[in-house]
Amino acid sequence: MKAAVIVFPGSNCDRDVAVALERVAGTKPLMLWHRETEVPSDLDLIVVPGGFSYGDYLRSGAMAAHSPVMAGVKAAADKGVRVLGICNGFQILTESHLLPGALMRNRDLKFICKDVHLTVESADSDFTRGYADGQVVRYPVAHHDGNFFADDETLAAIEDAGQVAFRYCQPDGTVDADANINGSRNNIAGLFNRDRTVLGLMPHPERLIDQHLGGTDGVPMFKSLLEALS
Numbered sequence: 001m002k003a004a005v006i007v008f009p010g011s012n013c014d015r016d017v018a019v020a021l022e023r024v025a026g027t028k029p030l031m032l033w034h035r036e037t038e039v040p041s042d043l044d045l046i047v048v049p050g051g052f053s054y055g056d057y058l059r060s061g062a063m064a065a066h067s068p069v070m071a072g073v074k075a076a077a078d079k080g081v082r083v084l085g086i087c088n089g090f091q092i093l094t095e096s097h098l099l100p101g102a103l104m105r106n107r108d109l110k111f112i113c114k115d116v117h118l119t120v121e122s123a124d125s126d127f128t129r130g131y132a133d134g135q136v137v138r139y140p141v142a143h144h145d146g147n148f149f150a151d152d153e154t155l156a157a158i159e160d161a162g163q164v165a166f167r168y169c170q171p172d173g174t175v176d177a178d179a180n181i182n183g184s185r186n187n188i189a190g191l192f193n194r195d196r197t198v199l200g201l202m203p204h205p206e207r208l209i210d211q212h213l214g215g216t217d218g219v220p221m222f223k224s225l226l227e228a229l230s
């Protein structure tokens with residue numbers, strides 16, 4: 001599996017995801033700086049990592065979506081290269097229109113930094129095949145703009161096409177308003193594109209790949225990608 005991690009000024013999870021890829025998938029990713037205009041054509045996976053690209057100025061992800069490297073990322077995504085956007089990466093993918101909807105300020109206007117429970121809504125993708133449908137996982141979140149919004153029509157289309165990958169839930173898997181940490185519509189924490197070749201999610205699977213760091217619930221995501229793309 002040949003992977004690249006995009007690095008923006010203000011990215012801060014680029015190295016975490018590089019370590020996750022290297023440890024779990026056994027492959028050292030290429031680190032691609034935001035000014036890069038050439039995205040190699042032989043990539044299997046591009047990761048848009050978490051952080052505060054361009055200081056979150058204007059709107060989280062808005063400036064990064066117009067950076068030189070994103071034209072290449074969009075072209076690669078159009079050709080079916082798998083793209084994983086984590087947290088700020090998810091924001092960048094919605095701002096780039098690779099995923100529908102938008103990520104707004106958290107409902108309570110506070111930065112949320114804690115572990116949350118999520119249901120795996122579909123294990124039928126190259127990102128989630130290592131999980132079971134409906135499995136409850138625990139990932140950390142760290143964001144101020146994680147409140148997923150889509151208008152009624154877009155939301156219905158997302159649900160009809162089975163594009164929801166993860167929802168915020170209670171530890172027993174109940175998806176309800178109390179589990180909805182940031183006000184996201186339909187408790188959406190992660191979303192696929194229609195072909196399930198692009199995944200964006202607010203929680204951080206790359207931070208849970210080692211028991212010493214709090215757990216290993218993120219490992220199946222990187223293993224799934226390795227199995228699908230090798």
Ligand SMILES: NC(=O)CC[C@H](N)C(=O)O
Pocket residue numbers: 049050051052053056060086087088089142143144145146
């Ligand atoms: N951890 C992150 O990627 C943070 C994302 C974004 N800057 C926010 O706070 O919403």
